[in-house]
Amino acid sequence: MNVLKAYITPPESAEDTRQRLLEAAGEVFAEKGFRSATVREICSRAGANVAAVNYHFGDKDRLYAAVLKYAHRRALEKFPPSLGLPESASAEDRLKVFIRSFLYRILDEGRPSWHGKLMTRELADPTAALDSLVEESIRPTYETLTGIIGEMLGKAASSDLRYFANSIVGQCVFYCHAAPVLERLAPGKFKSSEIERLAEHISQFSLCALRQPRKTGGRRNK
Amino acid sequence: MNVLKAYITPPESAEDTRQRLLEAAGEVFAEKGFRSATVREICSRAGANVAAVNYHFGDKDRLYAAVLKYAHRRALEKFPPSLGLPESASAEDRLKVFIRSFLYRILDEGRPSWHGKLMTRELADPTAALDSLVEESIRPTYETLTGIIGEMLGKAASSDLRYFANSIVGQCVFYCHAAPVLERLAPGKFKSSEIERLAEHISQFSLCALRQPRKTGGRRNK
């Protein structure tokens, strides 16, 4: 019976509280930010003792780093950057899918819903974890985007690539970053259908600009 | 001599330390955010005693509220929304000026350079001060923008006005909000000339989308 039980639930409750800590920490960090979040609240919400964080992760910083990694992995596997779109698809279609997937990743309310808030918080108020987050998570996504844009603009305008990428990403993250203000400017919650509408708008808005013919060298006619 | 001295520096050092506190608090709040900023550092940077904040402002919260008001007033008088542009100017020109002025207000490095950071911090991590900040500062600016856009789109598309406004504001605040990431993605500081270039790009990018003919009712042809 010992053997059987051990086989059915191998890591037993050890790995279990670790997991609960990860989930609870995600919530709290997203709500309060790294500095204002307290390990006491995290542990309490995870139904664990105050010392659990230090036992399982060493300290608050390493717990936070683990949460960031975990959040990004979960979000990516739930909404892969190219949602089943074949590589042969046109650049315009890949851009549309990129925008849609990106929006879902940062705005989705399903589990874990806190991924977007967590990321925007880290953008605005960086901790020591930002460096590796940029290199491992953000830069690859960013380069996917500049790749698509470069294909649409042609090689000549490469110096402007970043501006266009920033314009697109900026439109997206705004809804996550400025959510408290948007809520006050025009009360009413975001539903999932709203995300579809949003993706449609941002795609159209951006495609207009990207389709615009322009001179080589990157500078548009004034 | 008493009379003379009192006349030359009327509020003497009382109003003076109040002012120094305001400036120092602006710096520290912008750097650390409201919750992580300590009144001890603020007072130290202002060359004042720890108790100075409570004496002059009551408590940390009311100091913060005062700083927000002060920052917005200073930024608005330095970069008025319509930089001397006549009201008769075309909607396109007024949009360009709006974008340029908005960017300068949030990205300018002159004094007080912390206005932009302060605002984006309050967006992302609201305090009790956000409500009045939205009503007194943000909403008027936002309505100026939707007014311009509405003129360009025609009345029919009014339900989409907010989307277009968000797209424009989103592009702008991104450079302030995601500054730490942008710095890591492509090192190199922002110079003032960069702001001009940025304004040019965002204007062109957005005008393309706004000029695009669309059906009445707000939804564009898919």
Place this chain on the structure above:
DNA sequence: ACACGTTTAATACAATTGTTTGAAATGAAT
């Protein structure tokens, strides 16, 4: 010179923070 209201200063206080400690509990292997 004196008195008085305003401002500054040093210090203390209670609350909260992340982290540590050492004992109790747990569960599998002998």
Place this chain on the structure above:
DNA sequence: ATTCATTTCAAACAATTGTATTAAACGTGT
């Protein structure tokens, strides 16, 4: 049943926080 490593727990630690208190310093009008 005993041993042992792993995990949980309550309690305590030192550091930092915003704020309150109390006395000193200052400038001003008499």
